[in-house]
Each structure stands twice: as C-alpha cells, then as structure tokens.
Amino acid sequence: MEILKEIAELLNEGTELNSLLPEVLHKLLYVTDLHTGWVFLIEDGEPYLAAHENLPEALSHHNLEPMCKHDCWCVDRFKNGRLQKATNIINCKRIEEAQIENKYDTRGLTHHATVPLRAANEMFGVLNVGSPNKKHFDDEELALLEAVAFQIGTALKRIKLTQREQETALMEERNRLARDLHDSVNQLLFSLSLTARGGKEMAKEEEIKETFSYIHDLSRQALQEMRALIWQLKPQGLEGGLITAIQAYSEMVGLNLKYNVDGITTLPGKVEETLWRIVQEAMANCKKHSGQLNIEIALYTNQKNKVVMVISDQGAGFQYNEKTKLPSLGLKSMKERVEGLNGHFCLQTEAGKGTMITVTIPV
Numbered sequence: 603m604e605i606l607k608e609i610a611e612l613l614n615e616g617t618e619l620n621s622l623l624p625e626v627l628h629k630l631l632y633v634t635d636l637h638t639g640w641v642f643l644i645e646d647g648e649p650y651l652a653a654h655e656n657l658p659e660a661l662s663h664h665n666l667e668p669m670c671k672h673d674c675w676c677v678d679r680f681k682n683g684r685l686q687k688a689t690n691i692i693n694c695k696r697i698e699e700a701q702i703e704n705k706y707d708t709r710g711l712t713h714h715a716t717v718p719l720r721a722a723n724e725m726f727g728v729l730n731v732g733s734p735n736k737k738h739f740d741d742e743e744l745a746l747l748e749a750v751a752f753q754i755g756t757a758l759k760r761i762k763l764t765q766r767e768q769e770t771a772l773m774e775e776r777n778r779l780a781r782d783l784h785d786s787v788n789q790l791l792f793s794l795s796l797t798a799r800g801g802k803e804m805a806k807e808e809e810i811k812e813t814f815s816y817i818h819d820l821s822r823q824a825l826q827e828m829r830a831l832i833w834q835l836k837p838q839g840l841e842g843g844l845i846t847a848i849q850a851y852s853e854m855v856g857l858n859l860k861y862n863v864d865g866i867t868t869l870p871g872k873v874e875e876t877l878w879r880i881v882q883e884a885m886a887n888c889k890k891h892s893g894q895l896n897i898e899i900a901l902y903t904n905q906k907n908k909v910v911m912v913i914s915d916q917g918a919g920f921q922y923n924e925k926t927k928l929p930s931l932g933l934k935s936m937k938e939r940v941e942g943l944n945g946h947f948c949l950q951t952e953a954g955k956g957t958m959i960t961v962t963i964p965v
Contacts, residue, residue: 605633609750613757619643622757623653627729630750631655634743636731638711640669641719642677643727643758648964649677650944652727658709660700668696676716680728688717688744688751694732710734715744717751721759729754780835788828795821830855830886844874848881848899855889857897864902869909873963876939877901877911883932884913884959892917892957908945909965914958919951936961 609629613622627639640654640661651669654662661668674695679685691714700706714732718725729751739747798818805811845863852859869877881899888897892915900912920929928934928949936959937947945963 605630605746606749606753608633609753613753619652619758619761622761623754624655626754627653627655631731634731634746635733636736637733638714639729639731641727641729642680643719644677644680644725649680649727658707658711660706660708660711661696663706668700676714676728676730679716680718680725685716685718685728688715688739688748690739690744691716691730713737715739715747717744717747719751719755719758721752721755724755724759726755726758776835780832783828783832783835788825788832791821791825791828795825826855830882844869844878845901847878851882852885852897855885856895857885857889858895859897859899861899861901864900866901866903866909869965873909873943873965876943876945876963877909877961879939880911880936880959880961881913883936887930887932887957888915888917891920894918903965904962907965908962911961912958913961914956916956919953919956921953922949922951924949 609626613626623641627641631637631639638656638658640657641652642649643652651666654666654669657666657669676685676691694712694714697708697712700708701712711732711734713736714730717729717731719727719729729747731747795818798814798821802811802814802818805814845861848861849859885897889895894915894917897913897915899914901909903909922929928937933949940947940961940963943963945961948960948962949957950960951957
C-alpha cells in the first residue's frame with residue numbers, strides 16, 4: 603500500500619510524459635528493490651522506448667540500438683492481444699540475441715516481468731522490469747506490478763485527454779484571432795488600398811500621385827501578408843484535403859506550383875496538419891527569399907510506412923552546414939514539428955543552387 607501511495611502521488615503531479623515515466627520507473631525500481639526496467643509505448647501500432655533505467659550493455663550499446671530496432675516477444679504479445687495481465691516472460695528475446703552474439707555484457711539479466719499499461723479497455727504499452735539472475739516473479743509481485751501499471755495507464759489517459767483539451771483550446775484561440783484579424787485589420791488594409799487608389803486618380807500633381815501609388819502598393823502587400831497570416835492561423839481548405847489546401851495557398855501567395863502525389867490516400871490528422879504548416883512556411887520563404895516564383899512538392903509513402911514530402915525550388919538558396927544550427931525561426935519550427943511526430947527533417951541548400959526540404963514522418 604505504501605508503494606502504491608508513493609507512486610500514485612508522483613503520477614498525480616505529472617503532466618509531461620517525457621519526464622513522468624522515467625521518474626515513475628525509477629521510483630518503482632527503488633521501492634521494489636528491482637534493478638532494471640523499461641517502458642514501451644505503442645502509437646499507431648509501432649512501439650517506441652519511452653523510459654529506461656539501468657539497462658545492461660547488451661541492451662544499451664550503440665545509443666540503445668537493440669531497444670529501438672529489434673522486435674521482442676512482449677511487444678508482439680501486446681500487439682496480438684495476448685498480453686492482458688502481468689506475466690513472466692520466460693526469456694527476453696533481445697537478451698537472448700545478445701547472448702548468442704556474445705559481444706556485450708548482460709549483467710546477469712535473462713528474464714523480466716511484462717505488464718500491460720492500460721486504462722479500462724484502452725491499451726498504451728508495456729512495462730518491463732527485472733533484476734540480475736531473477737528468473738521468476740511470484741503472484742504477489744505480479745499483482746503489485748499490475749496495480750502500478752494500472753495507475754500508470756490511468757495517468758497516461760489523463761495526460762492524453764489534457765493534451766487534447768489544450769489542442770482544442772489552442773485551435774479555438776487561433777480561429778478567434780483569425781476572425782478578429784479578418785474583421786478588423788484586414789478590412790482596414792482593404793479600405794486603405796481603395797482610398798490610396800482613389801487619391802491617386804484624383805491627384806493632379808505628379809509627386810502626390812507617386813505618393814498615393816506608393817501607399818497603394820504598400821497596402822496591397824500588407825493585405826496579402828495579412829491574408830497569408832490568417833490562413834496560417836486558420837487553415838481554410840484543409841477540410842478538402844492537403845493537396846487542395848496547398849494548391850489554393852500557392853495561388854493566394856502568387857507561386858507557380860508543380861506537384862506530384864503517389865500512394866497517398868488518407869493521413870492521420872496530426873500528420874496532415876504538420877505537413878500543411880511546413881508547406882505554408884516553405885512557400886512563404888520561397889516567395890520572400892528565393893527570387894523566383896516556382897516551387898515543386900512531391901508527396902508519397904515509402905516501404906517503411908512513412909510519408910515523405912519533398913519541397914524544392916531553384917531559387918537563390920543560401921549557405922548552410924548541417925553541423926550548424928538552422929538559421930531561422932521558421933526552419934527551426936519545421937524541424938520541431940516533424941521531430942514531435944518522431945519524424946526526420948532534412949534541409950539541403952547552397953547559394954545560387956536553390957533549396958530542398960525533405961520531411962519523413964511515420965504514419
């Protein structure tokens with residue numbers, strides 16, 4: 603009861619998965635006197651290592667390669683629905699493979715207990731714990747681990763619901779701001795453009811005509827940028843599909859779009875919105891900095907169940923080295939969005955030779 607109380611208090615305080623799960627795992631191992639543990643979360647059918655502690659070299663070498671690239675029996679059981687309660691795994695497949703290779707130290711770890719992380723009927727992943735030379739967990743130990751896993755699953759459910767509420771609130775705020783900009787600033791700029799054009803037609807002196815013409819051009823430019831900003835806040839047209847939205851946006855900002863789509867049917871909502879935001883930023887950069895108006899976009903799926911988007915132009919480009927930081931906030935934002943979905947962002951550019959952005963995201 604004391605163990606459950608301590609872990610429950612820790613879970614109730616947590617709001618971020620990246621920091622919460624390692625803390626809970628550390629506390630669990632400490633109070634149960636176990637040595638090693640790791641947590642796999644399953645998203646869109648694919649596992650990823652969300653937390654780990656005291657992994658032997660056999661599981662942690664080459665930047666956790668065995669934990670990130672190899673299959674295992676516990677995750678297989680989770681995927682096919684056979685892992686419904688805490689259980690002893692007779693052997694660890696990853697450890698067994700390491701023993702066969704005989705290259706890395708297992709520190710006596712050969713077995714582990716596996717517990718599903720769940721809340722009601724919703725499954726989130728698996729919790730694995732073990733200790734050197736420990737080959738069996740009795741019923742009392744498994745019952746405790748199951749109770750802790752249920753607490754973790756409930757906390758995961760709470761955090762995910764909170765994140766959804768925050769995302770909904772953010773979208774509502776974006777929509778409100780977009781409406782306000784459209785109804786106020788956008789209309790004022792439009793009125794300023796009409797007034798400047800009228801002043802130019804009424805003016806008799808050439809100098810005054812040039813002044814009104816300059817004001818008219820500035821107001822039209824500001825109006826175009828304001829419309830682009832409103833699109834970014836409220837992606838109108840995305841309900842008709844990503845390609846439709848991209849086509850409409852390219853027309854609005856005045857770019858000549860050439861695109862190719864292969865093997866794409868439907869995309870998860872978060873992936874589609876991320877690709878859409880990246881296209882918007884890339885098009886804005888092309889319009890402002892490339893010195894030309896042509897842009898190409900390729901969108902396809904590869905053999906690894908990942909969506910790939912390539913955005914390129916043959917414009918001015920710029921000097922960039924992969925070992926240095928990205929030079930603009932917009933590019934950094936693109937990279938963060940992609941990596942937030944466990945994807946990969948690649949920028950290739952050179953002065954006078956254009957720019958290419960390649961985005962790869964699991965789907």
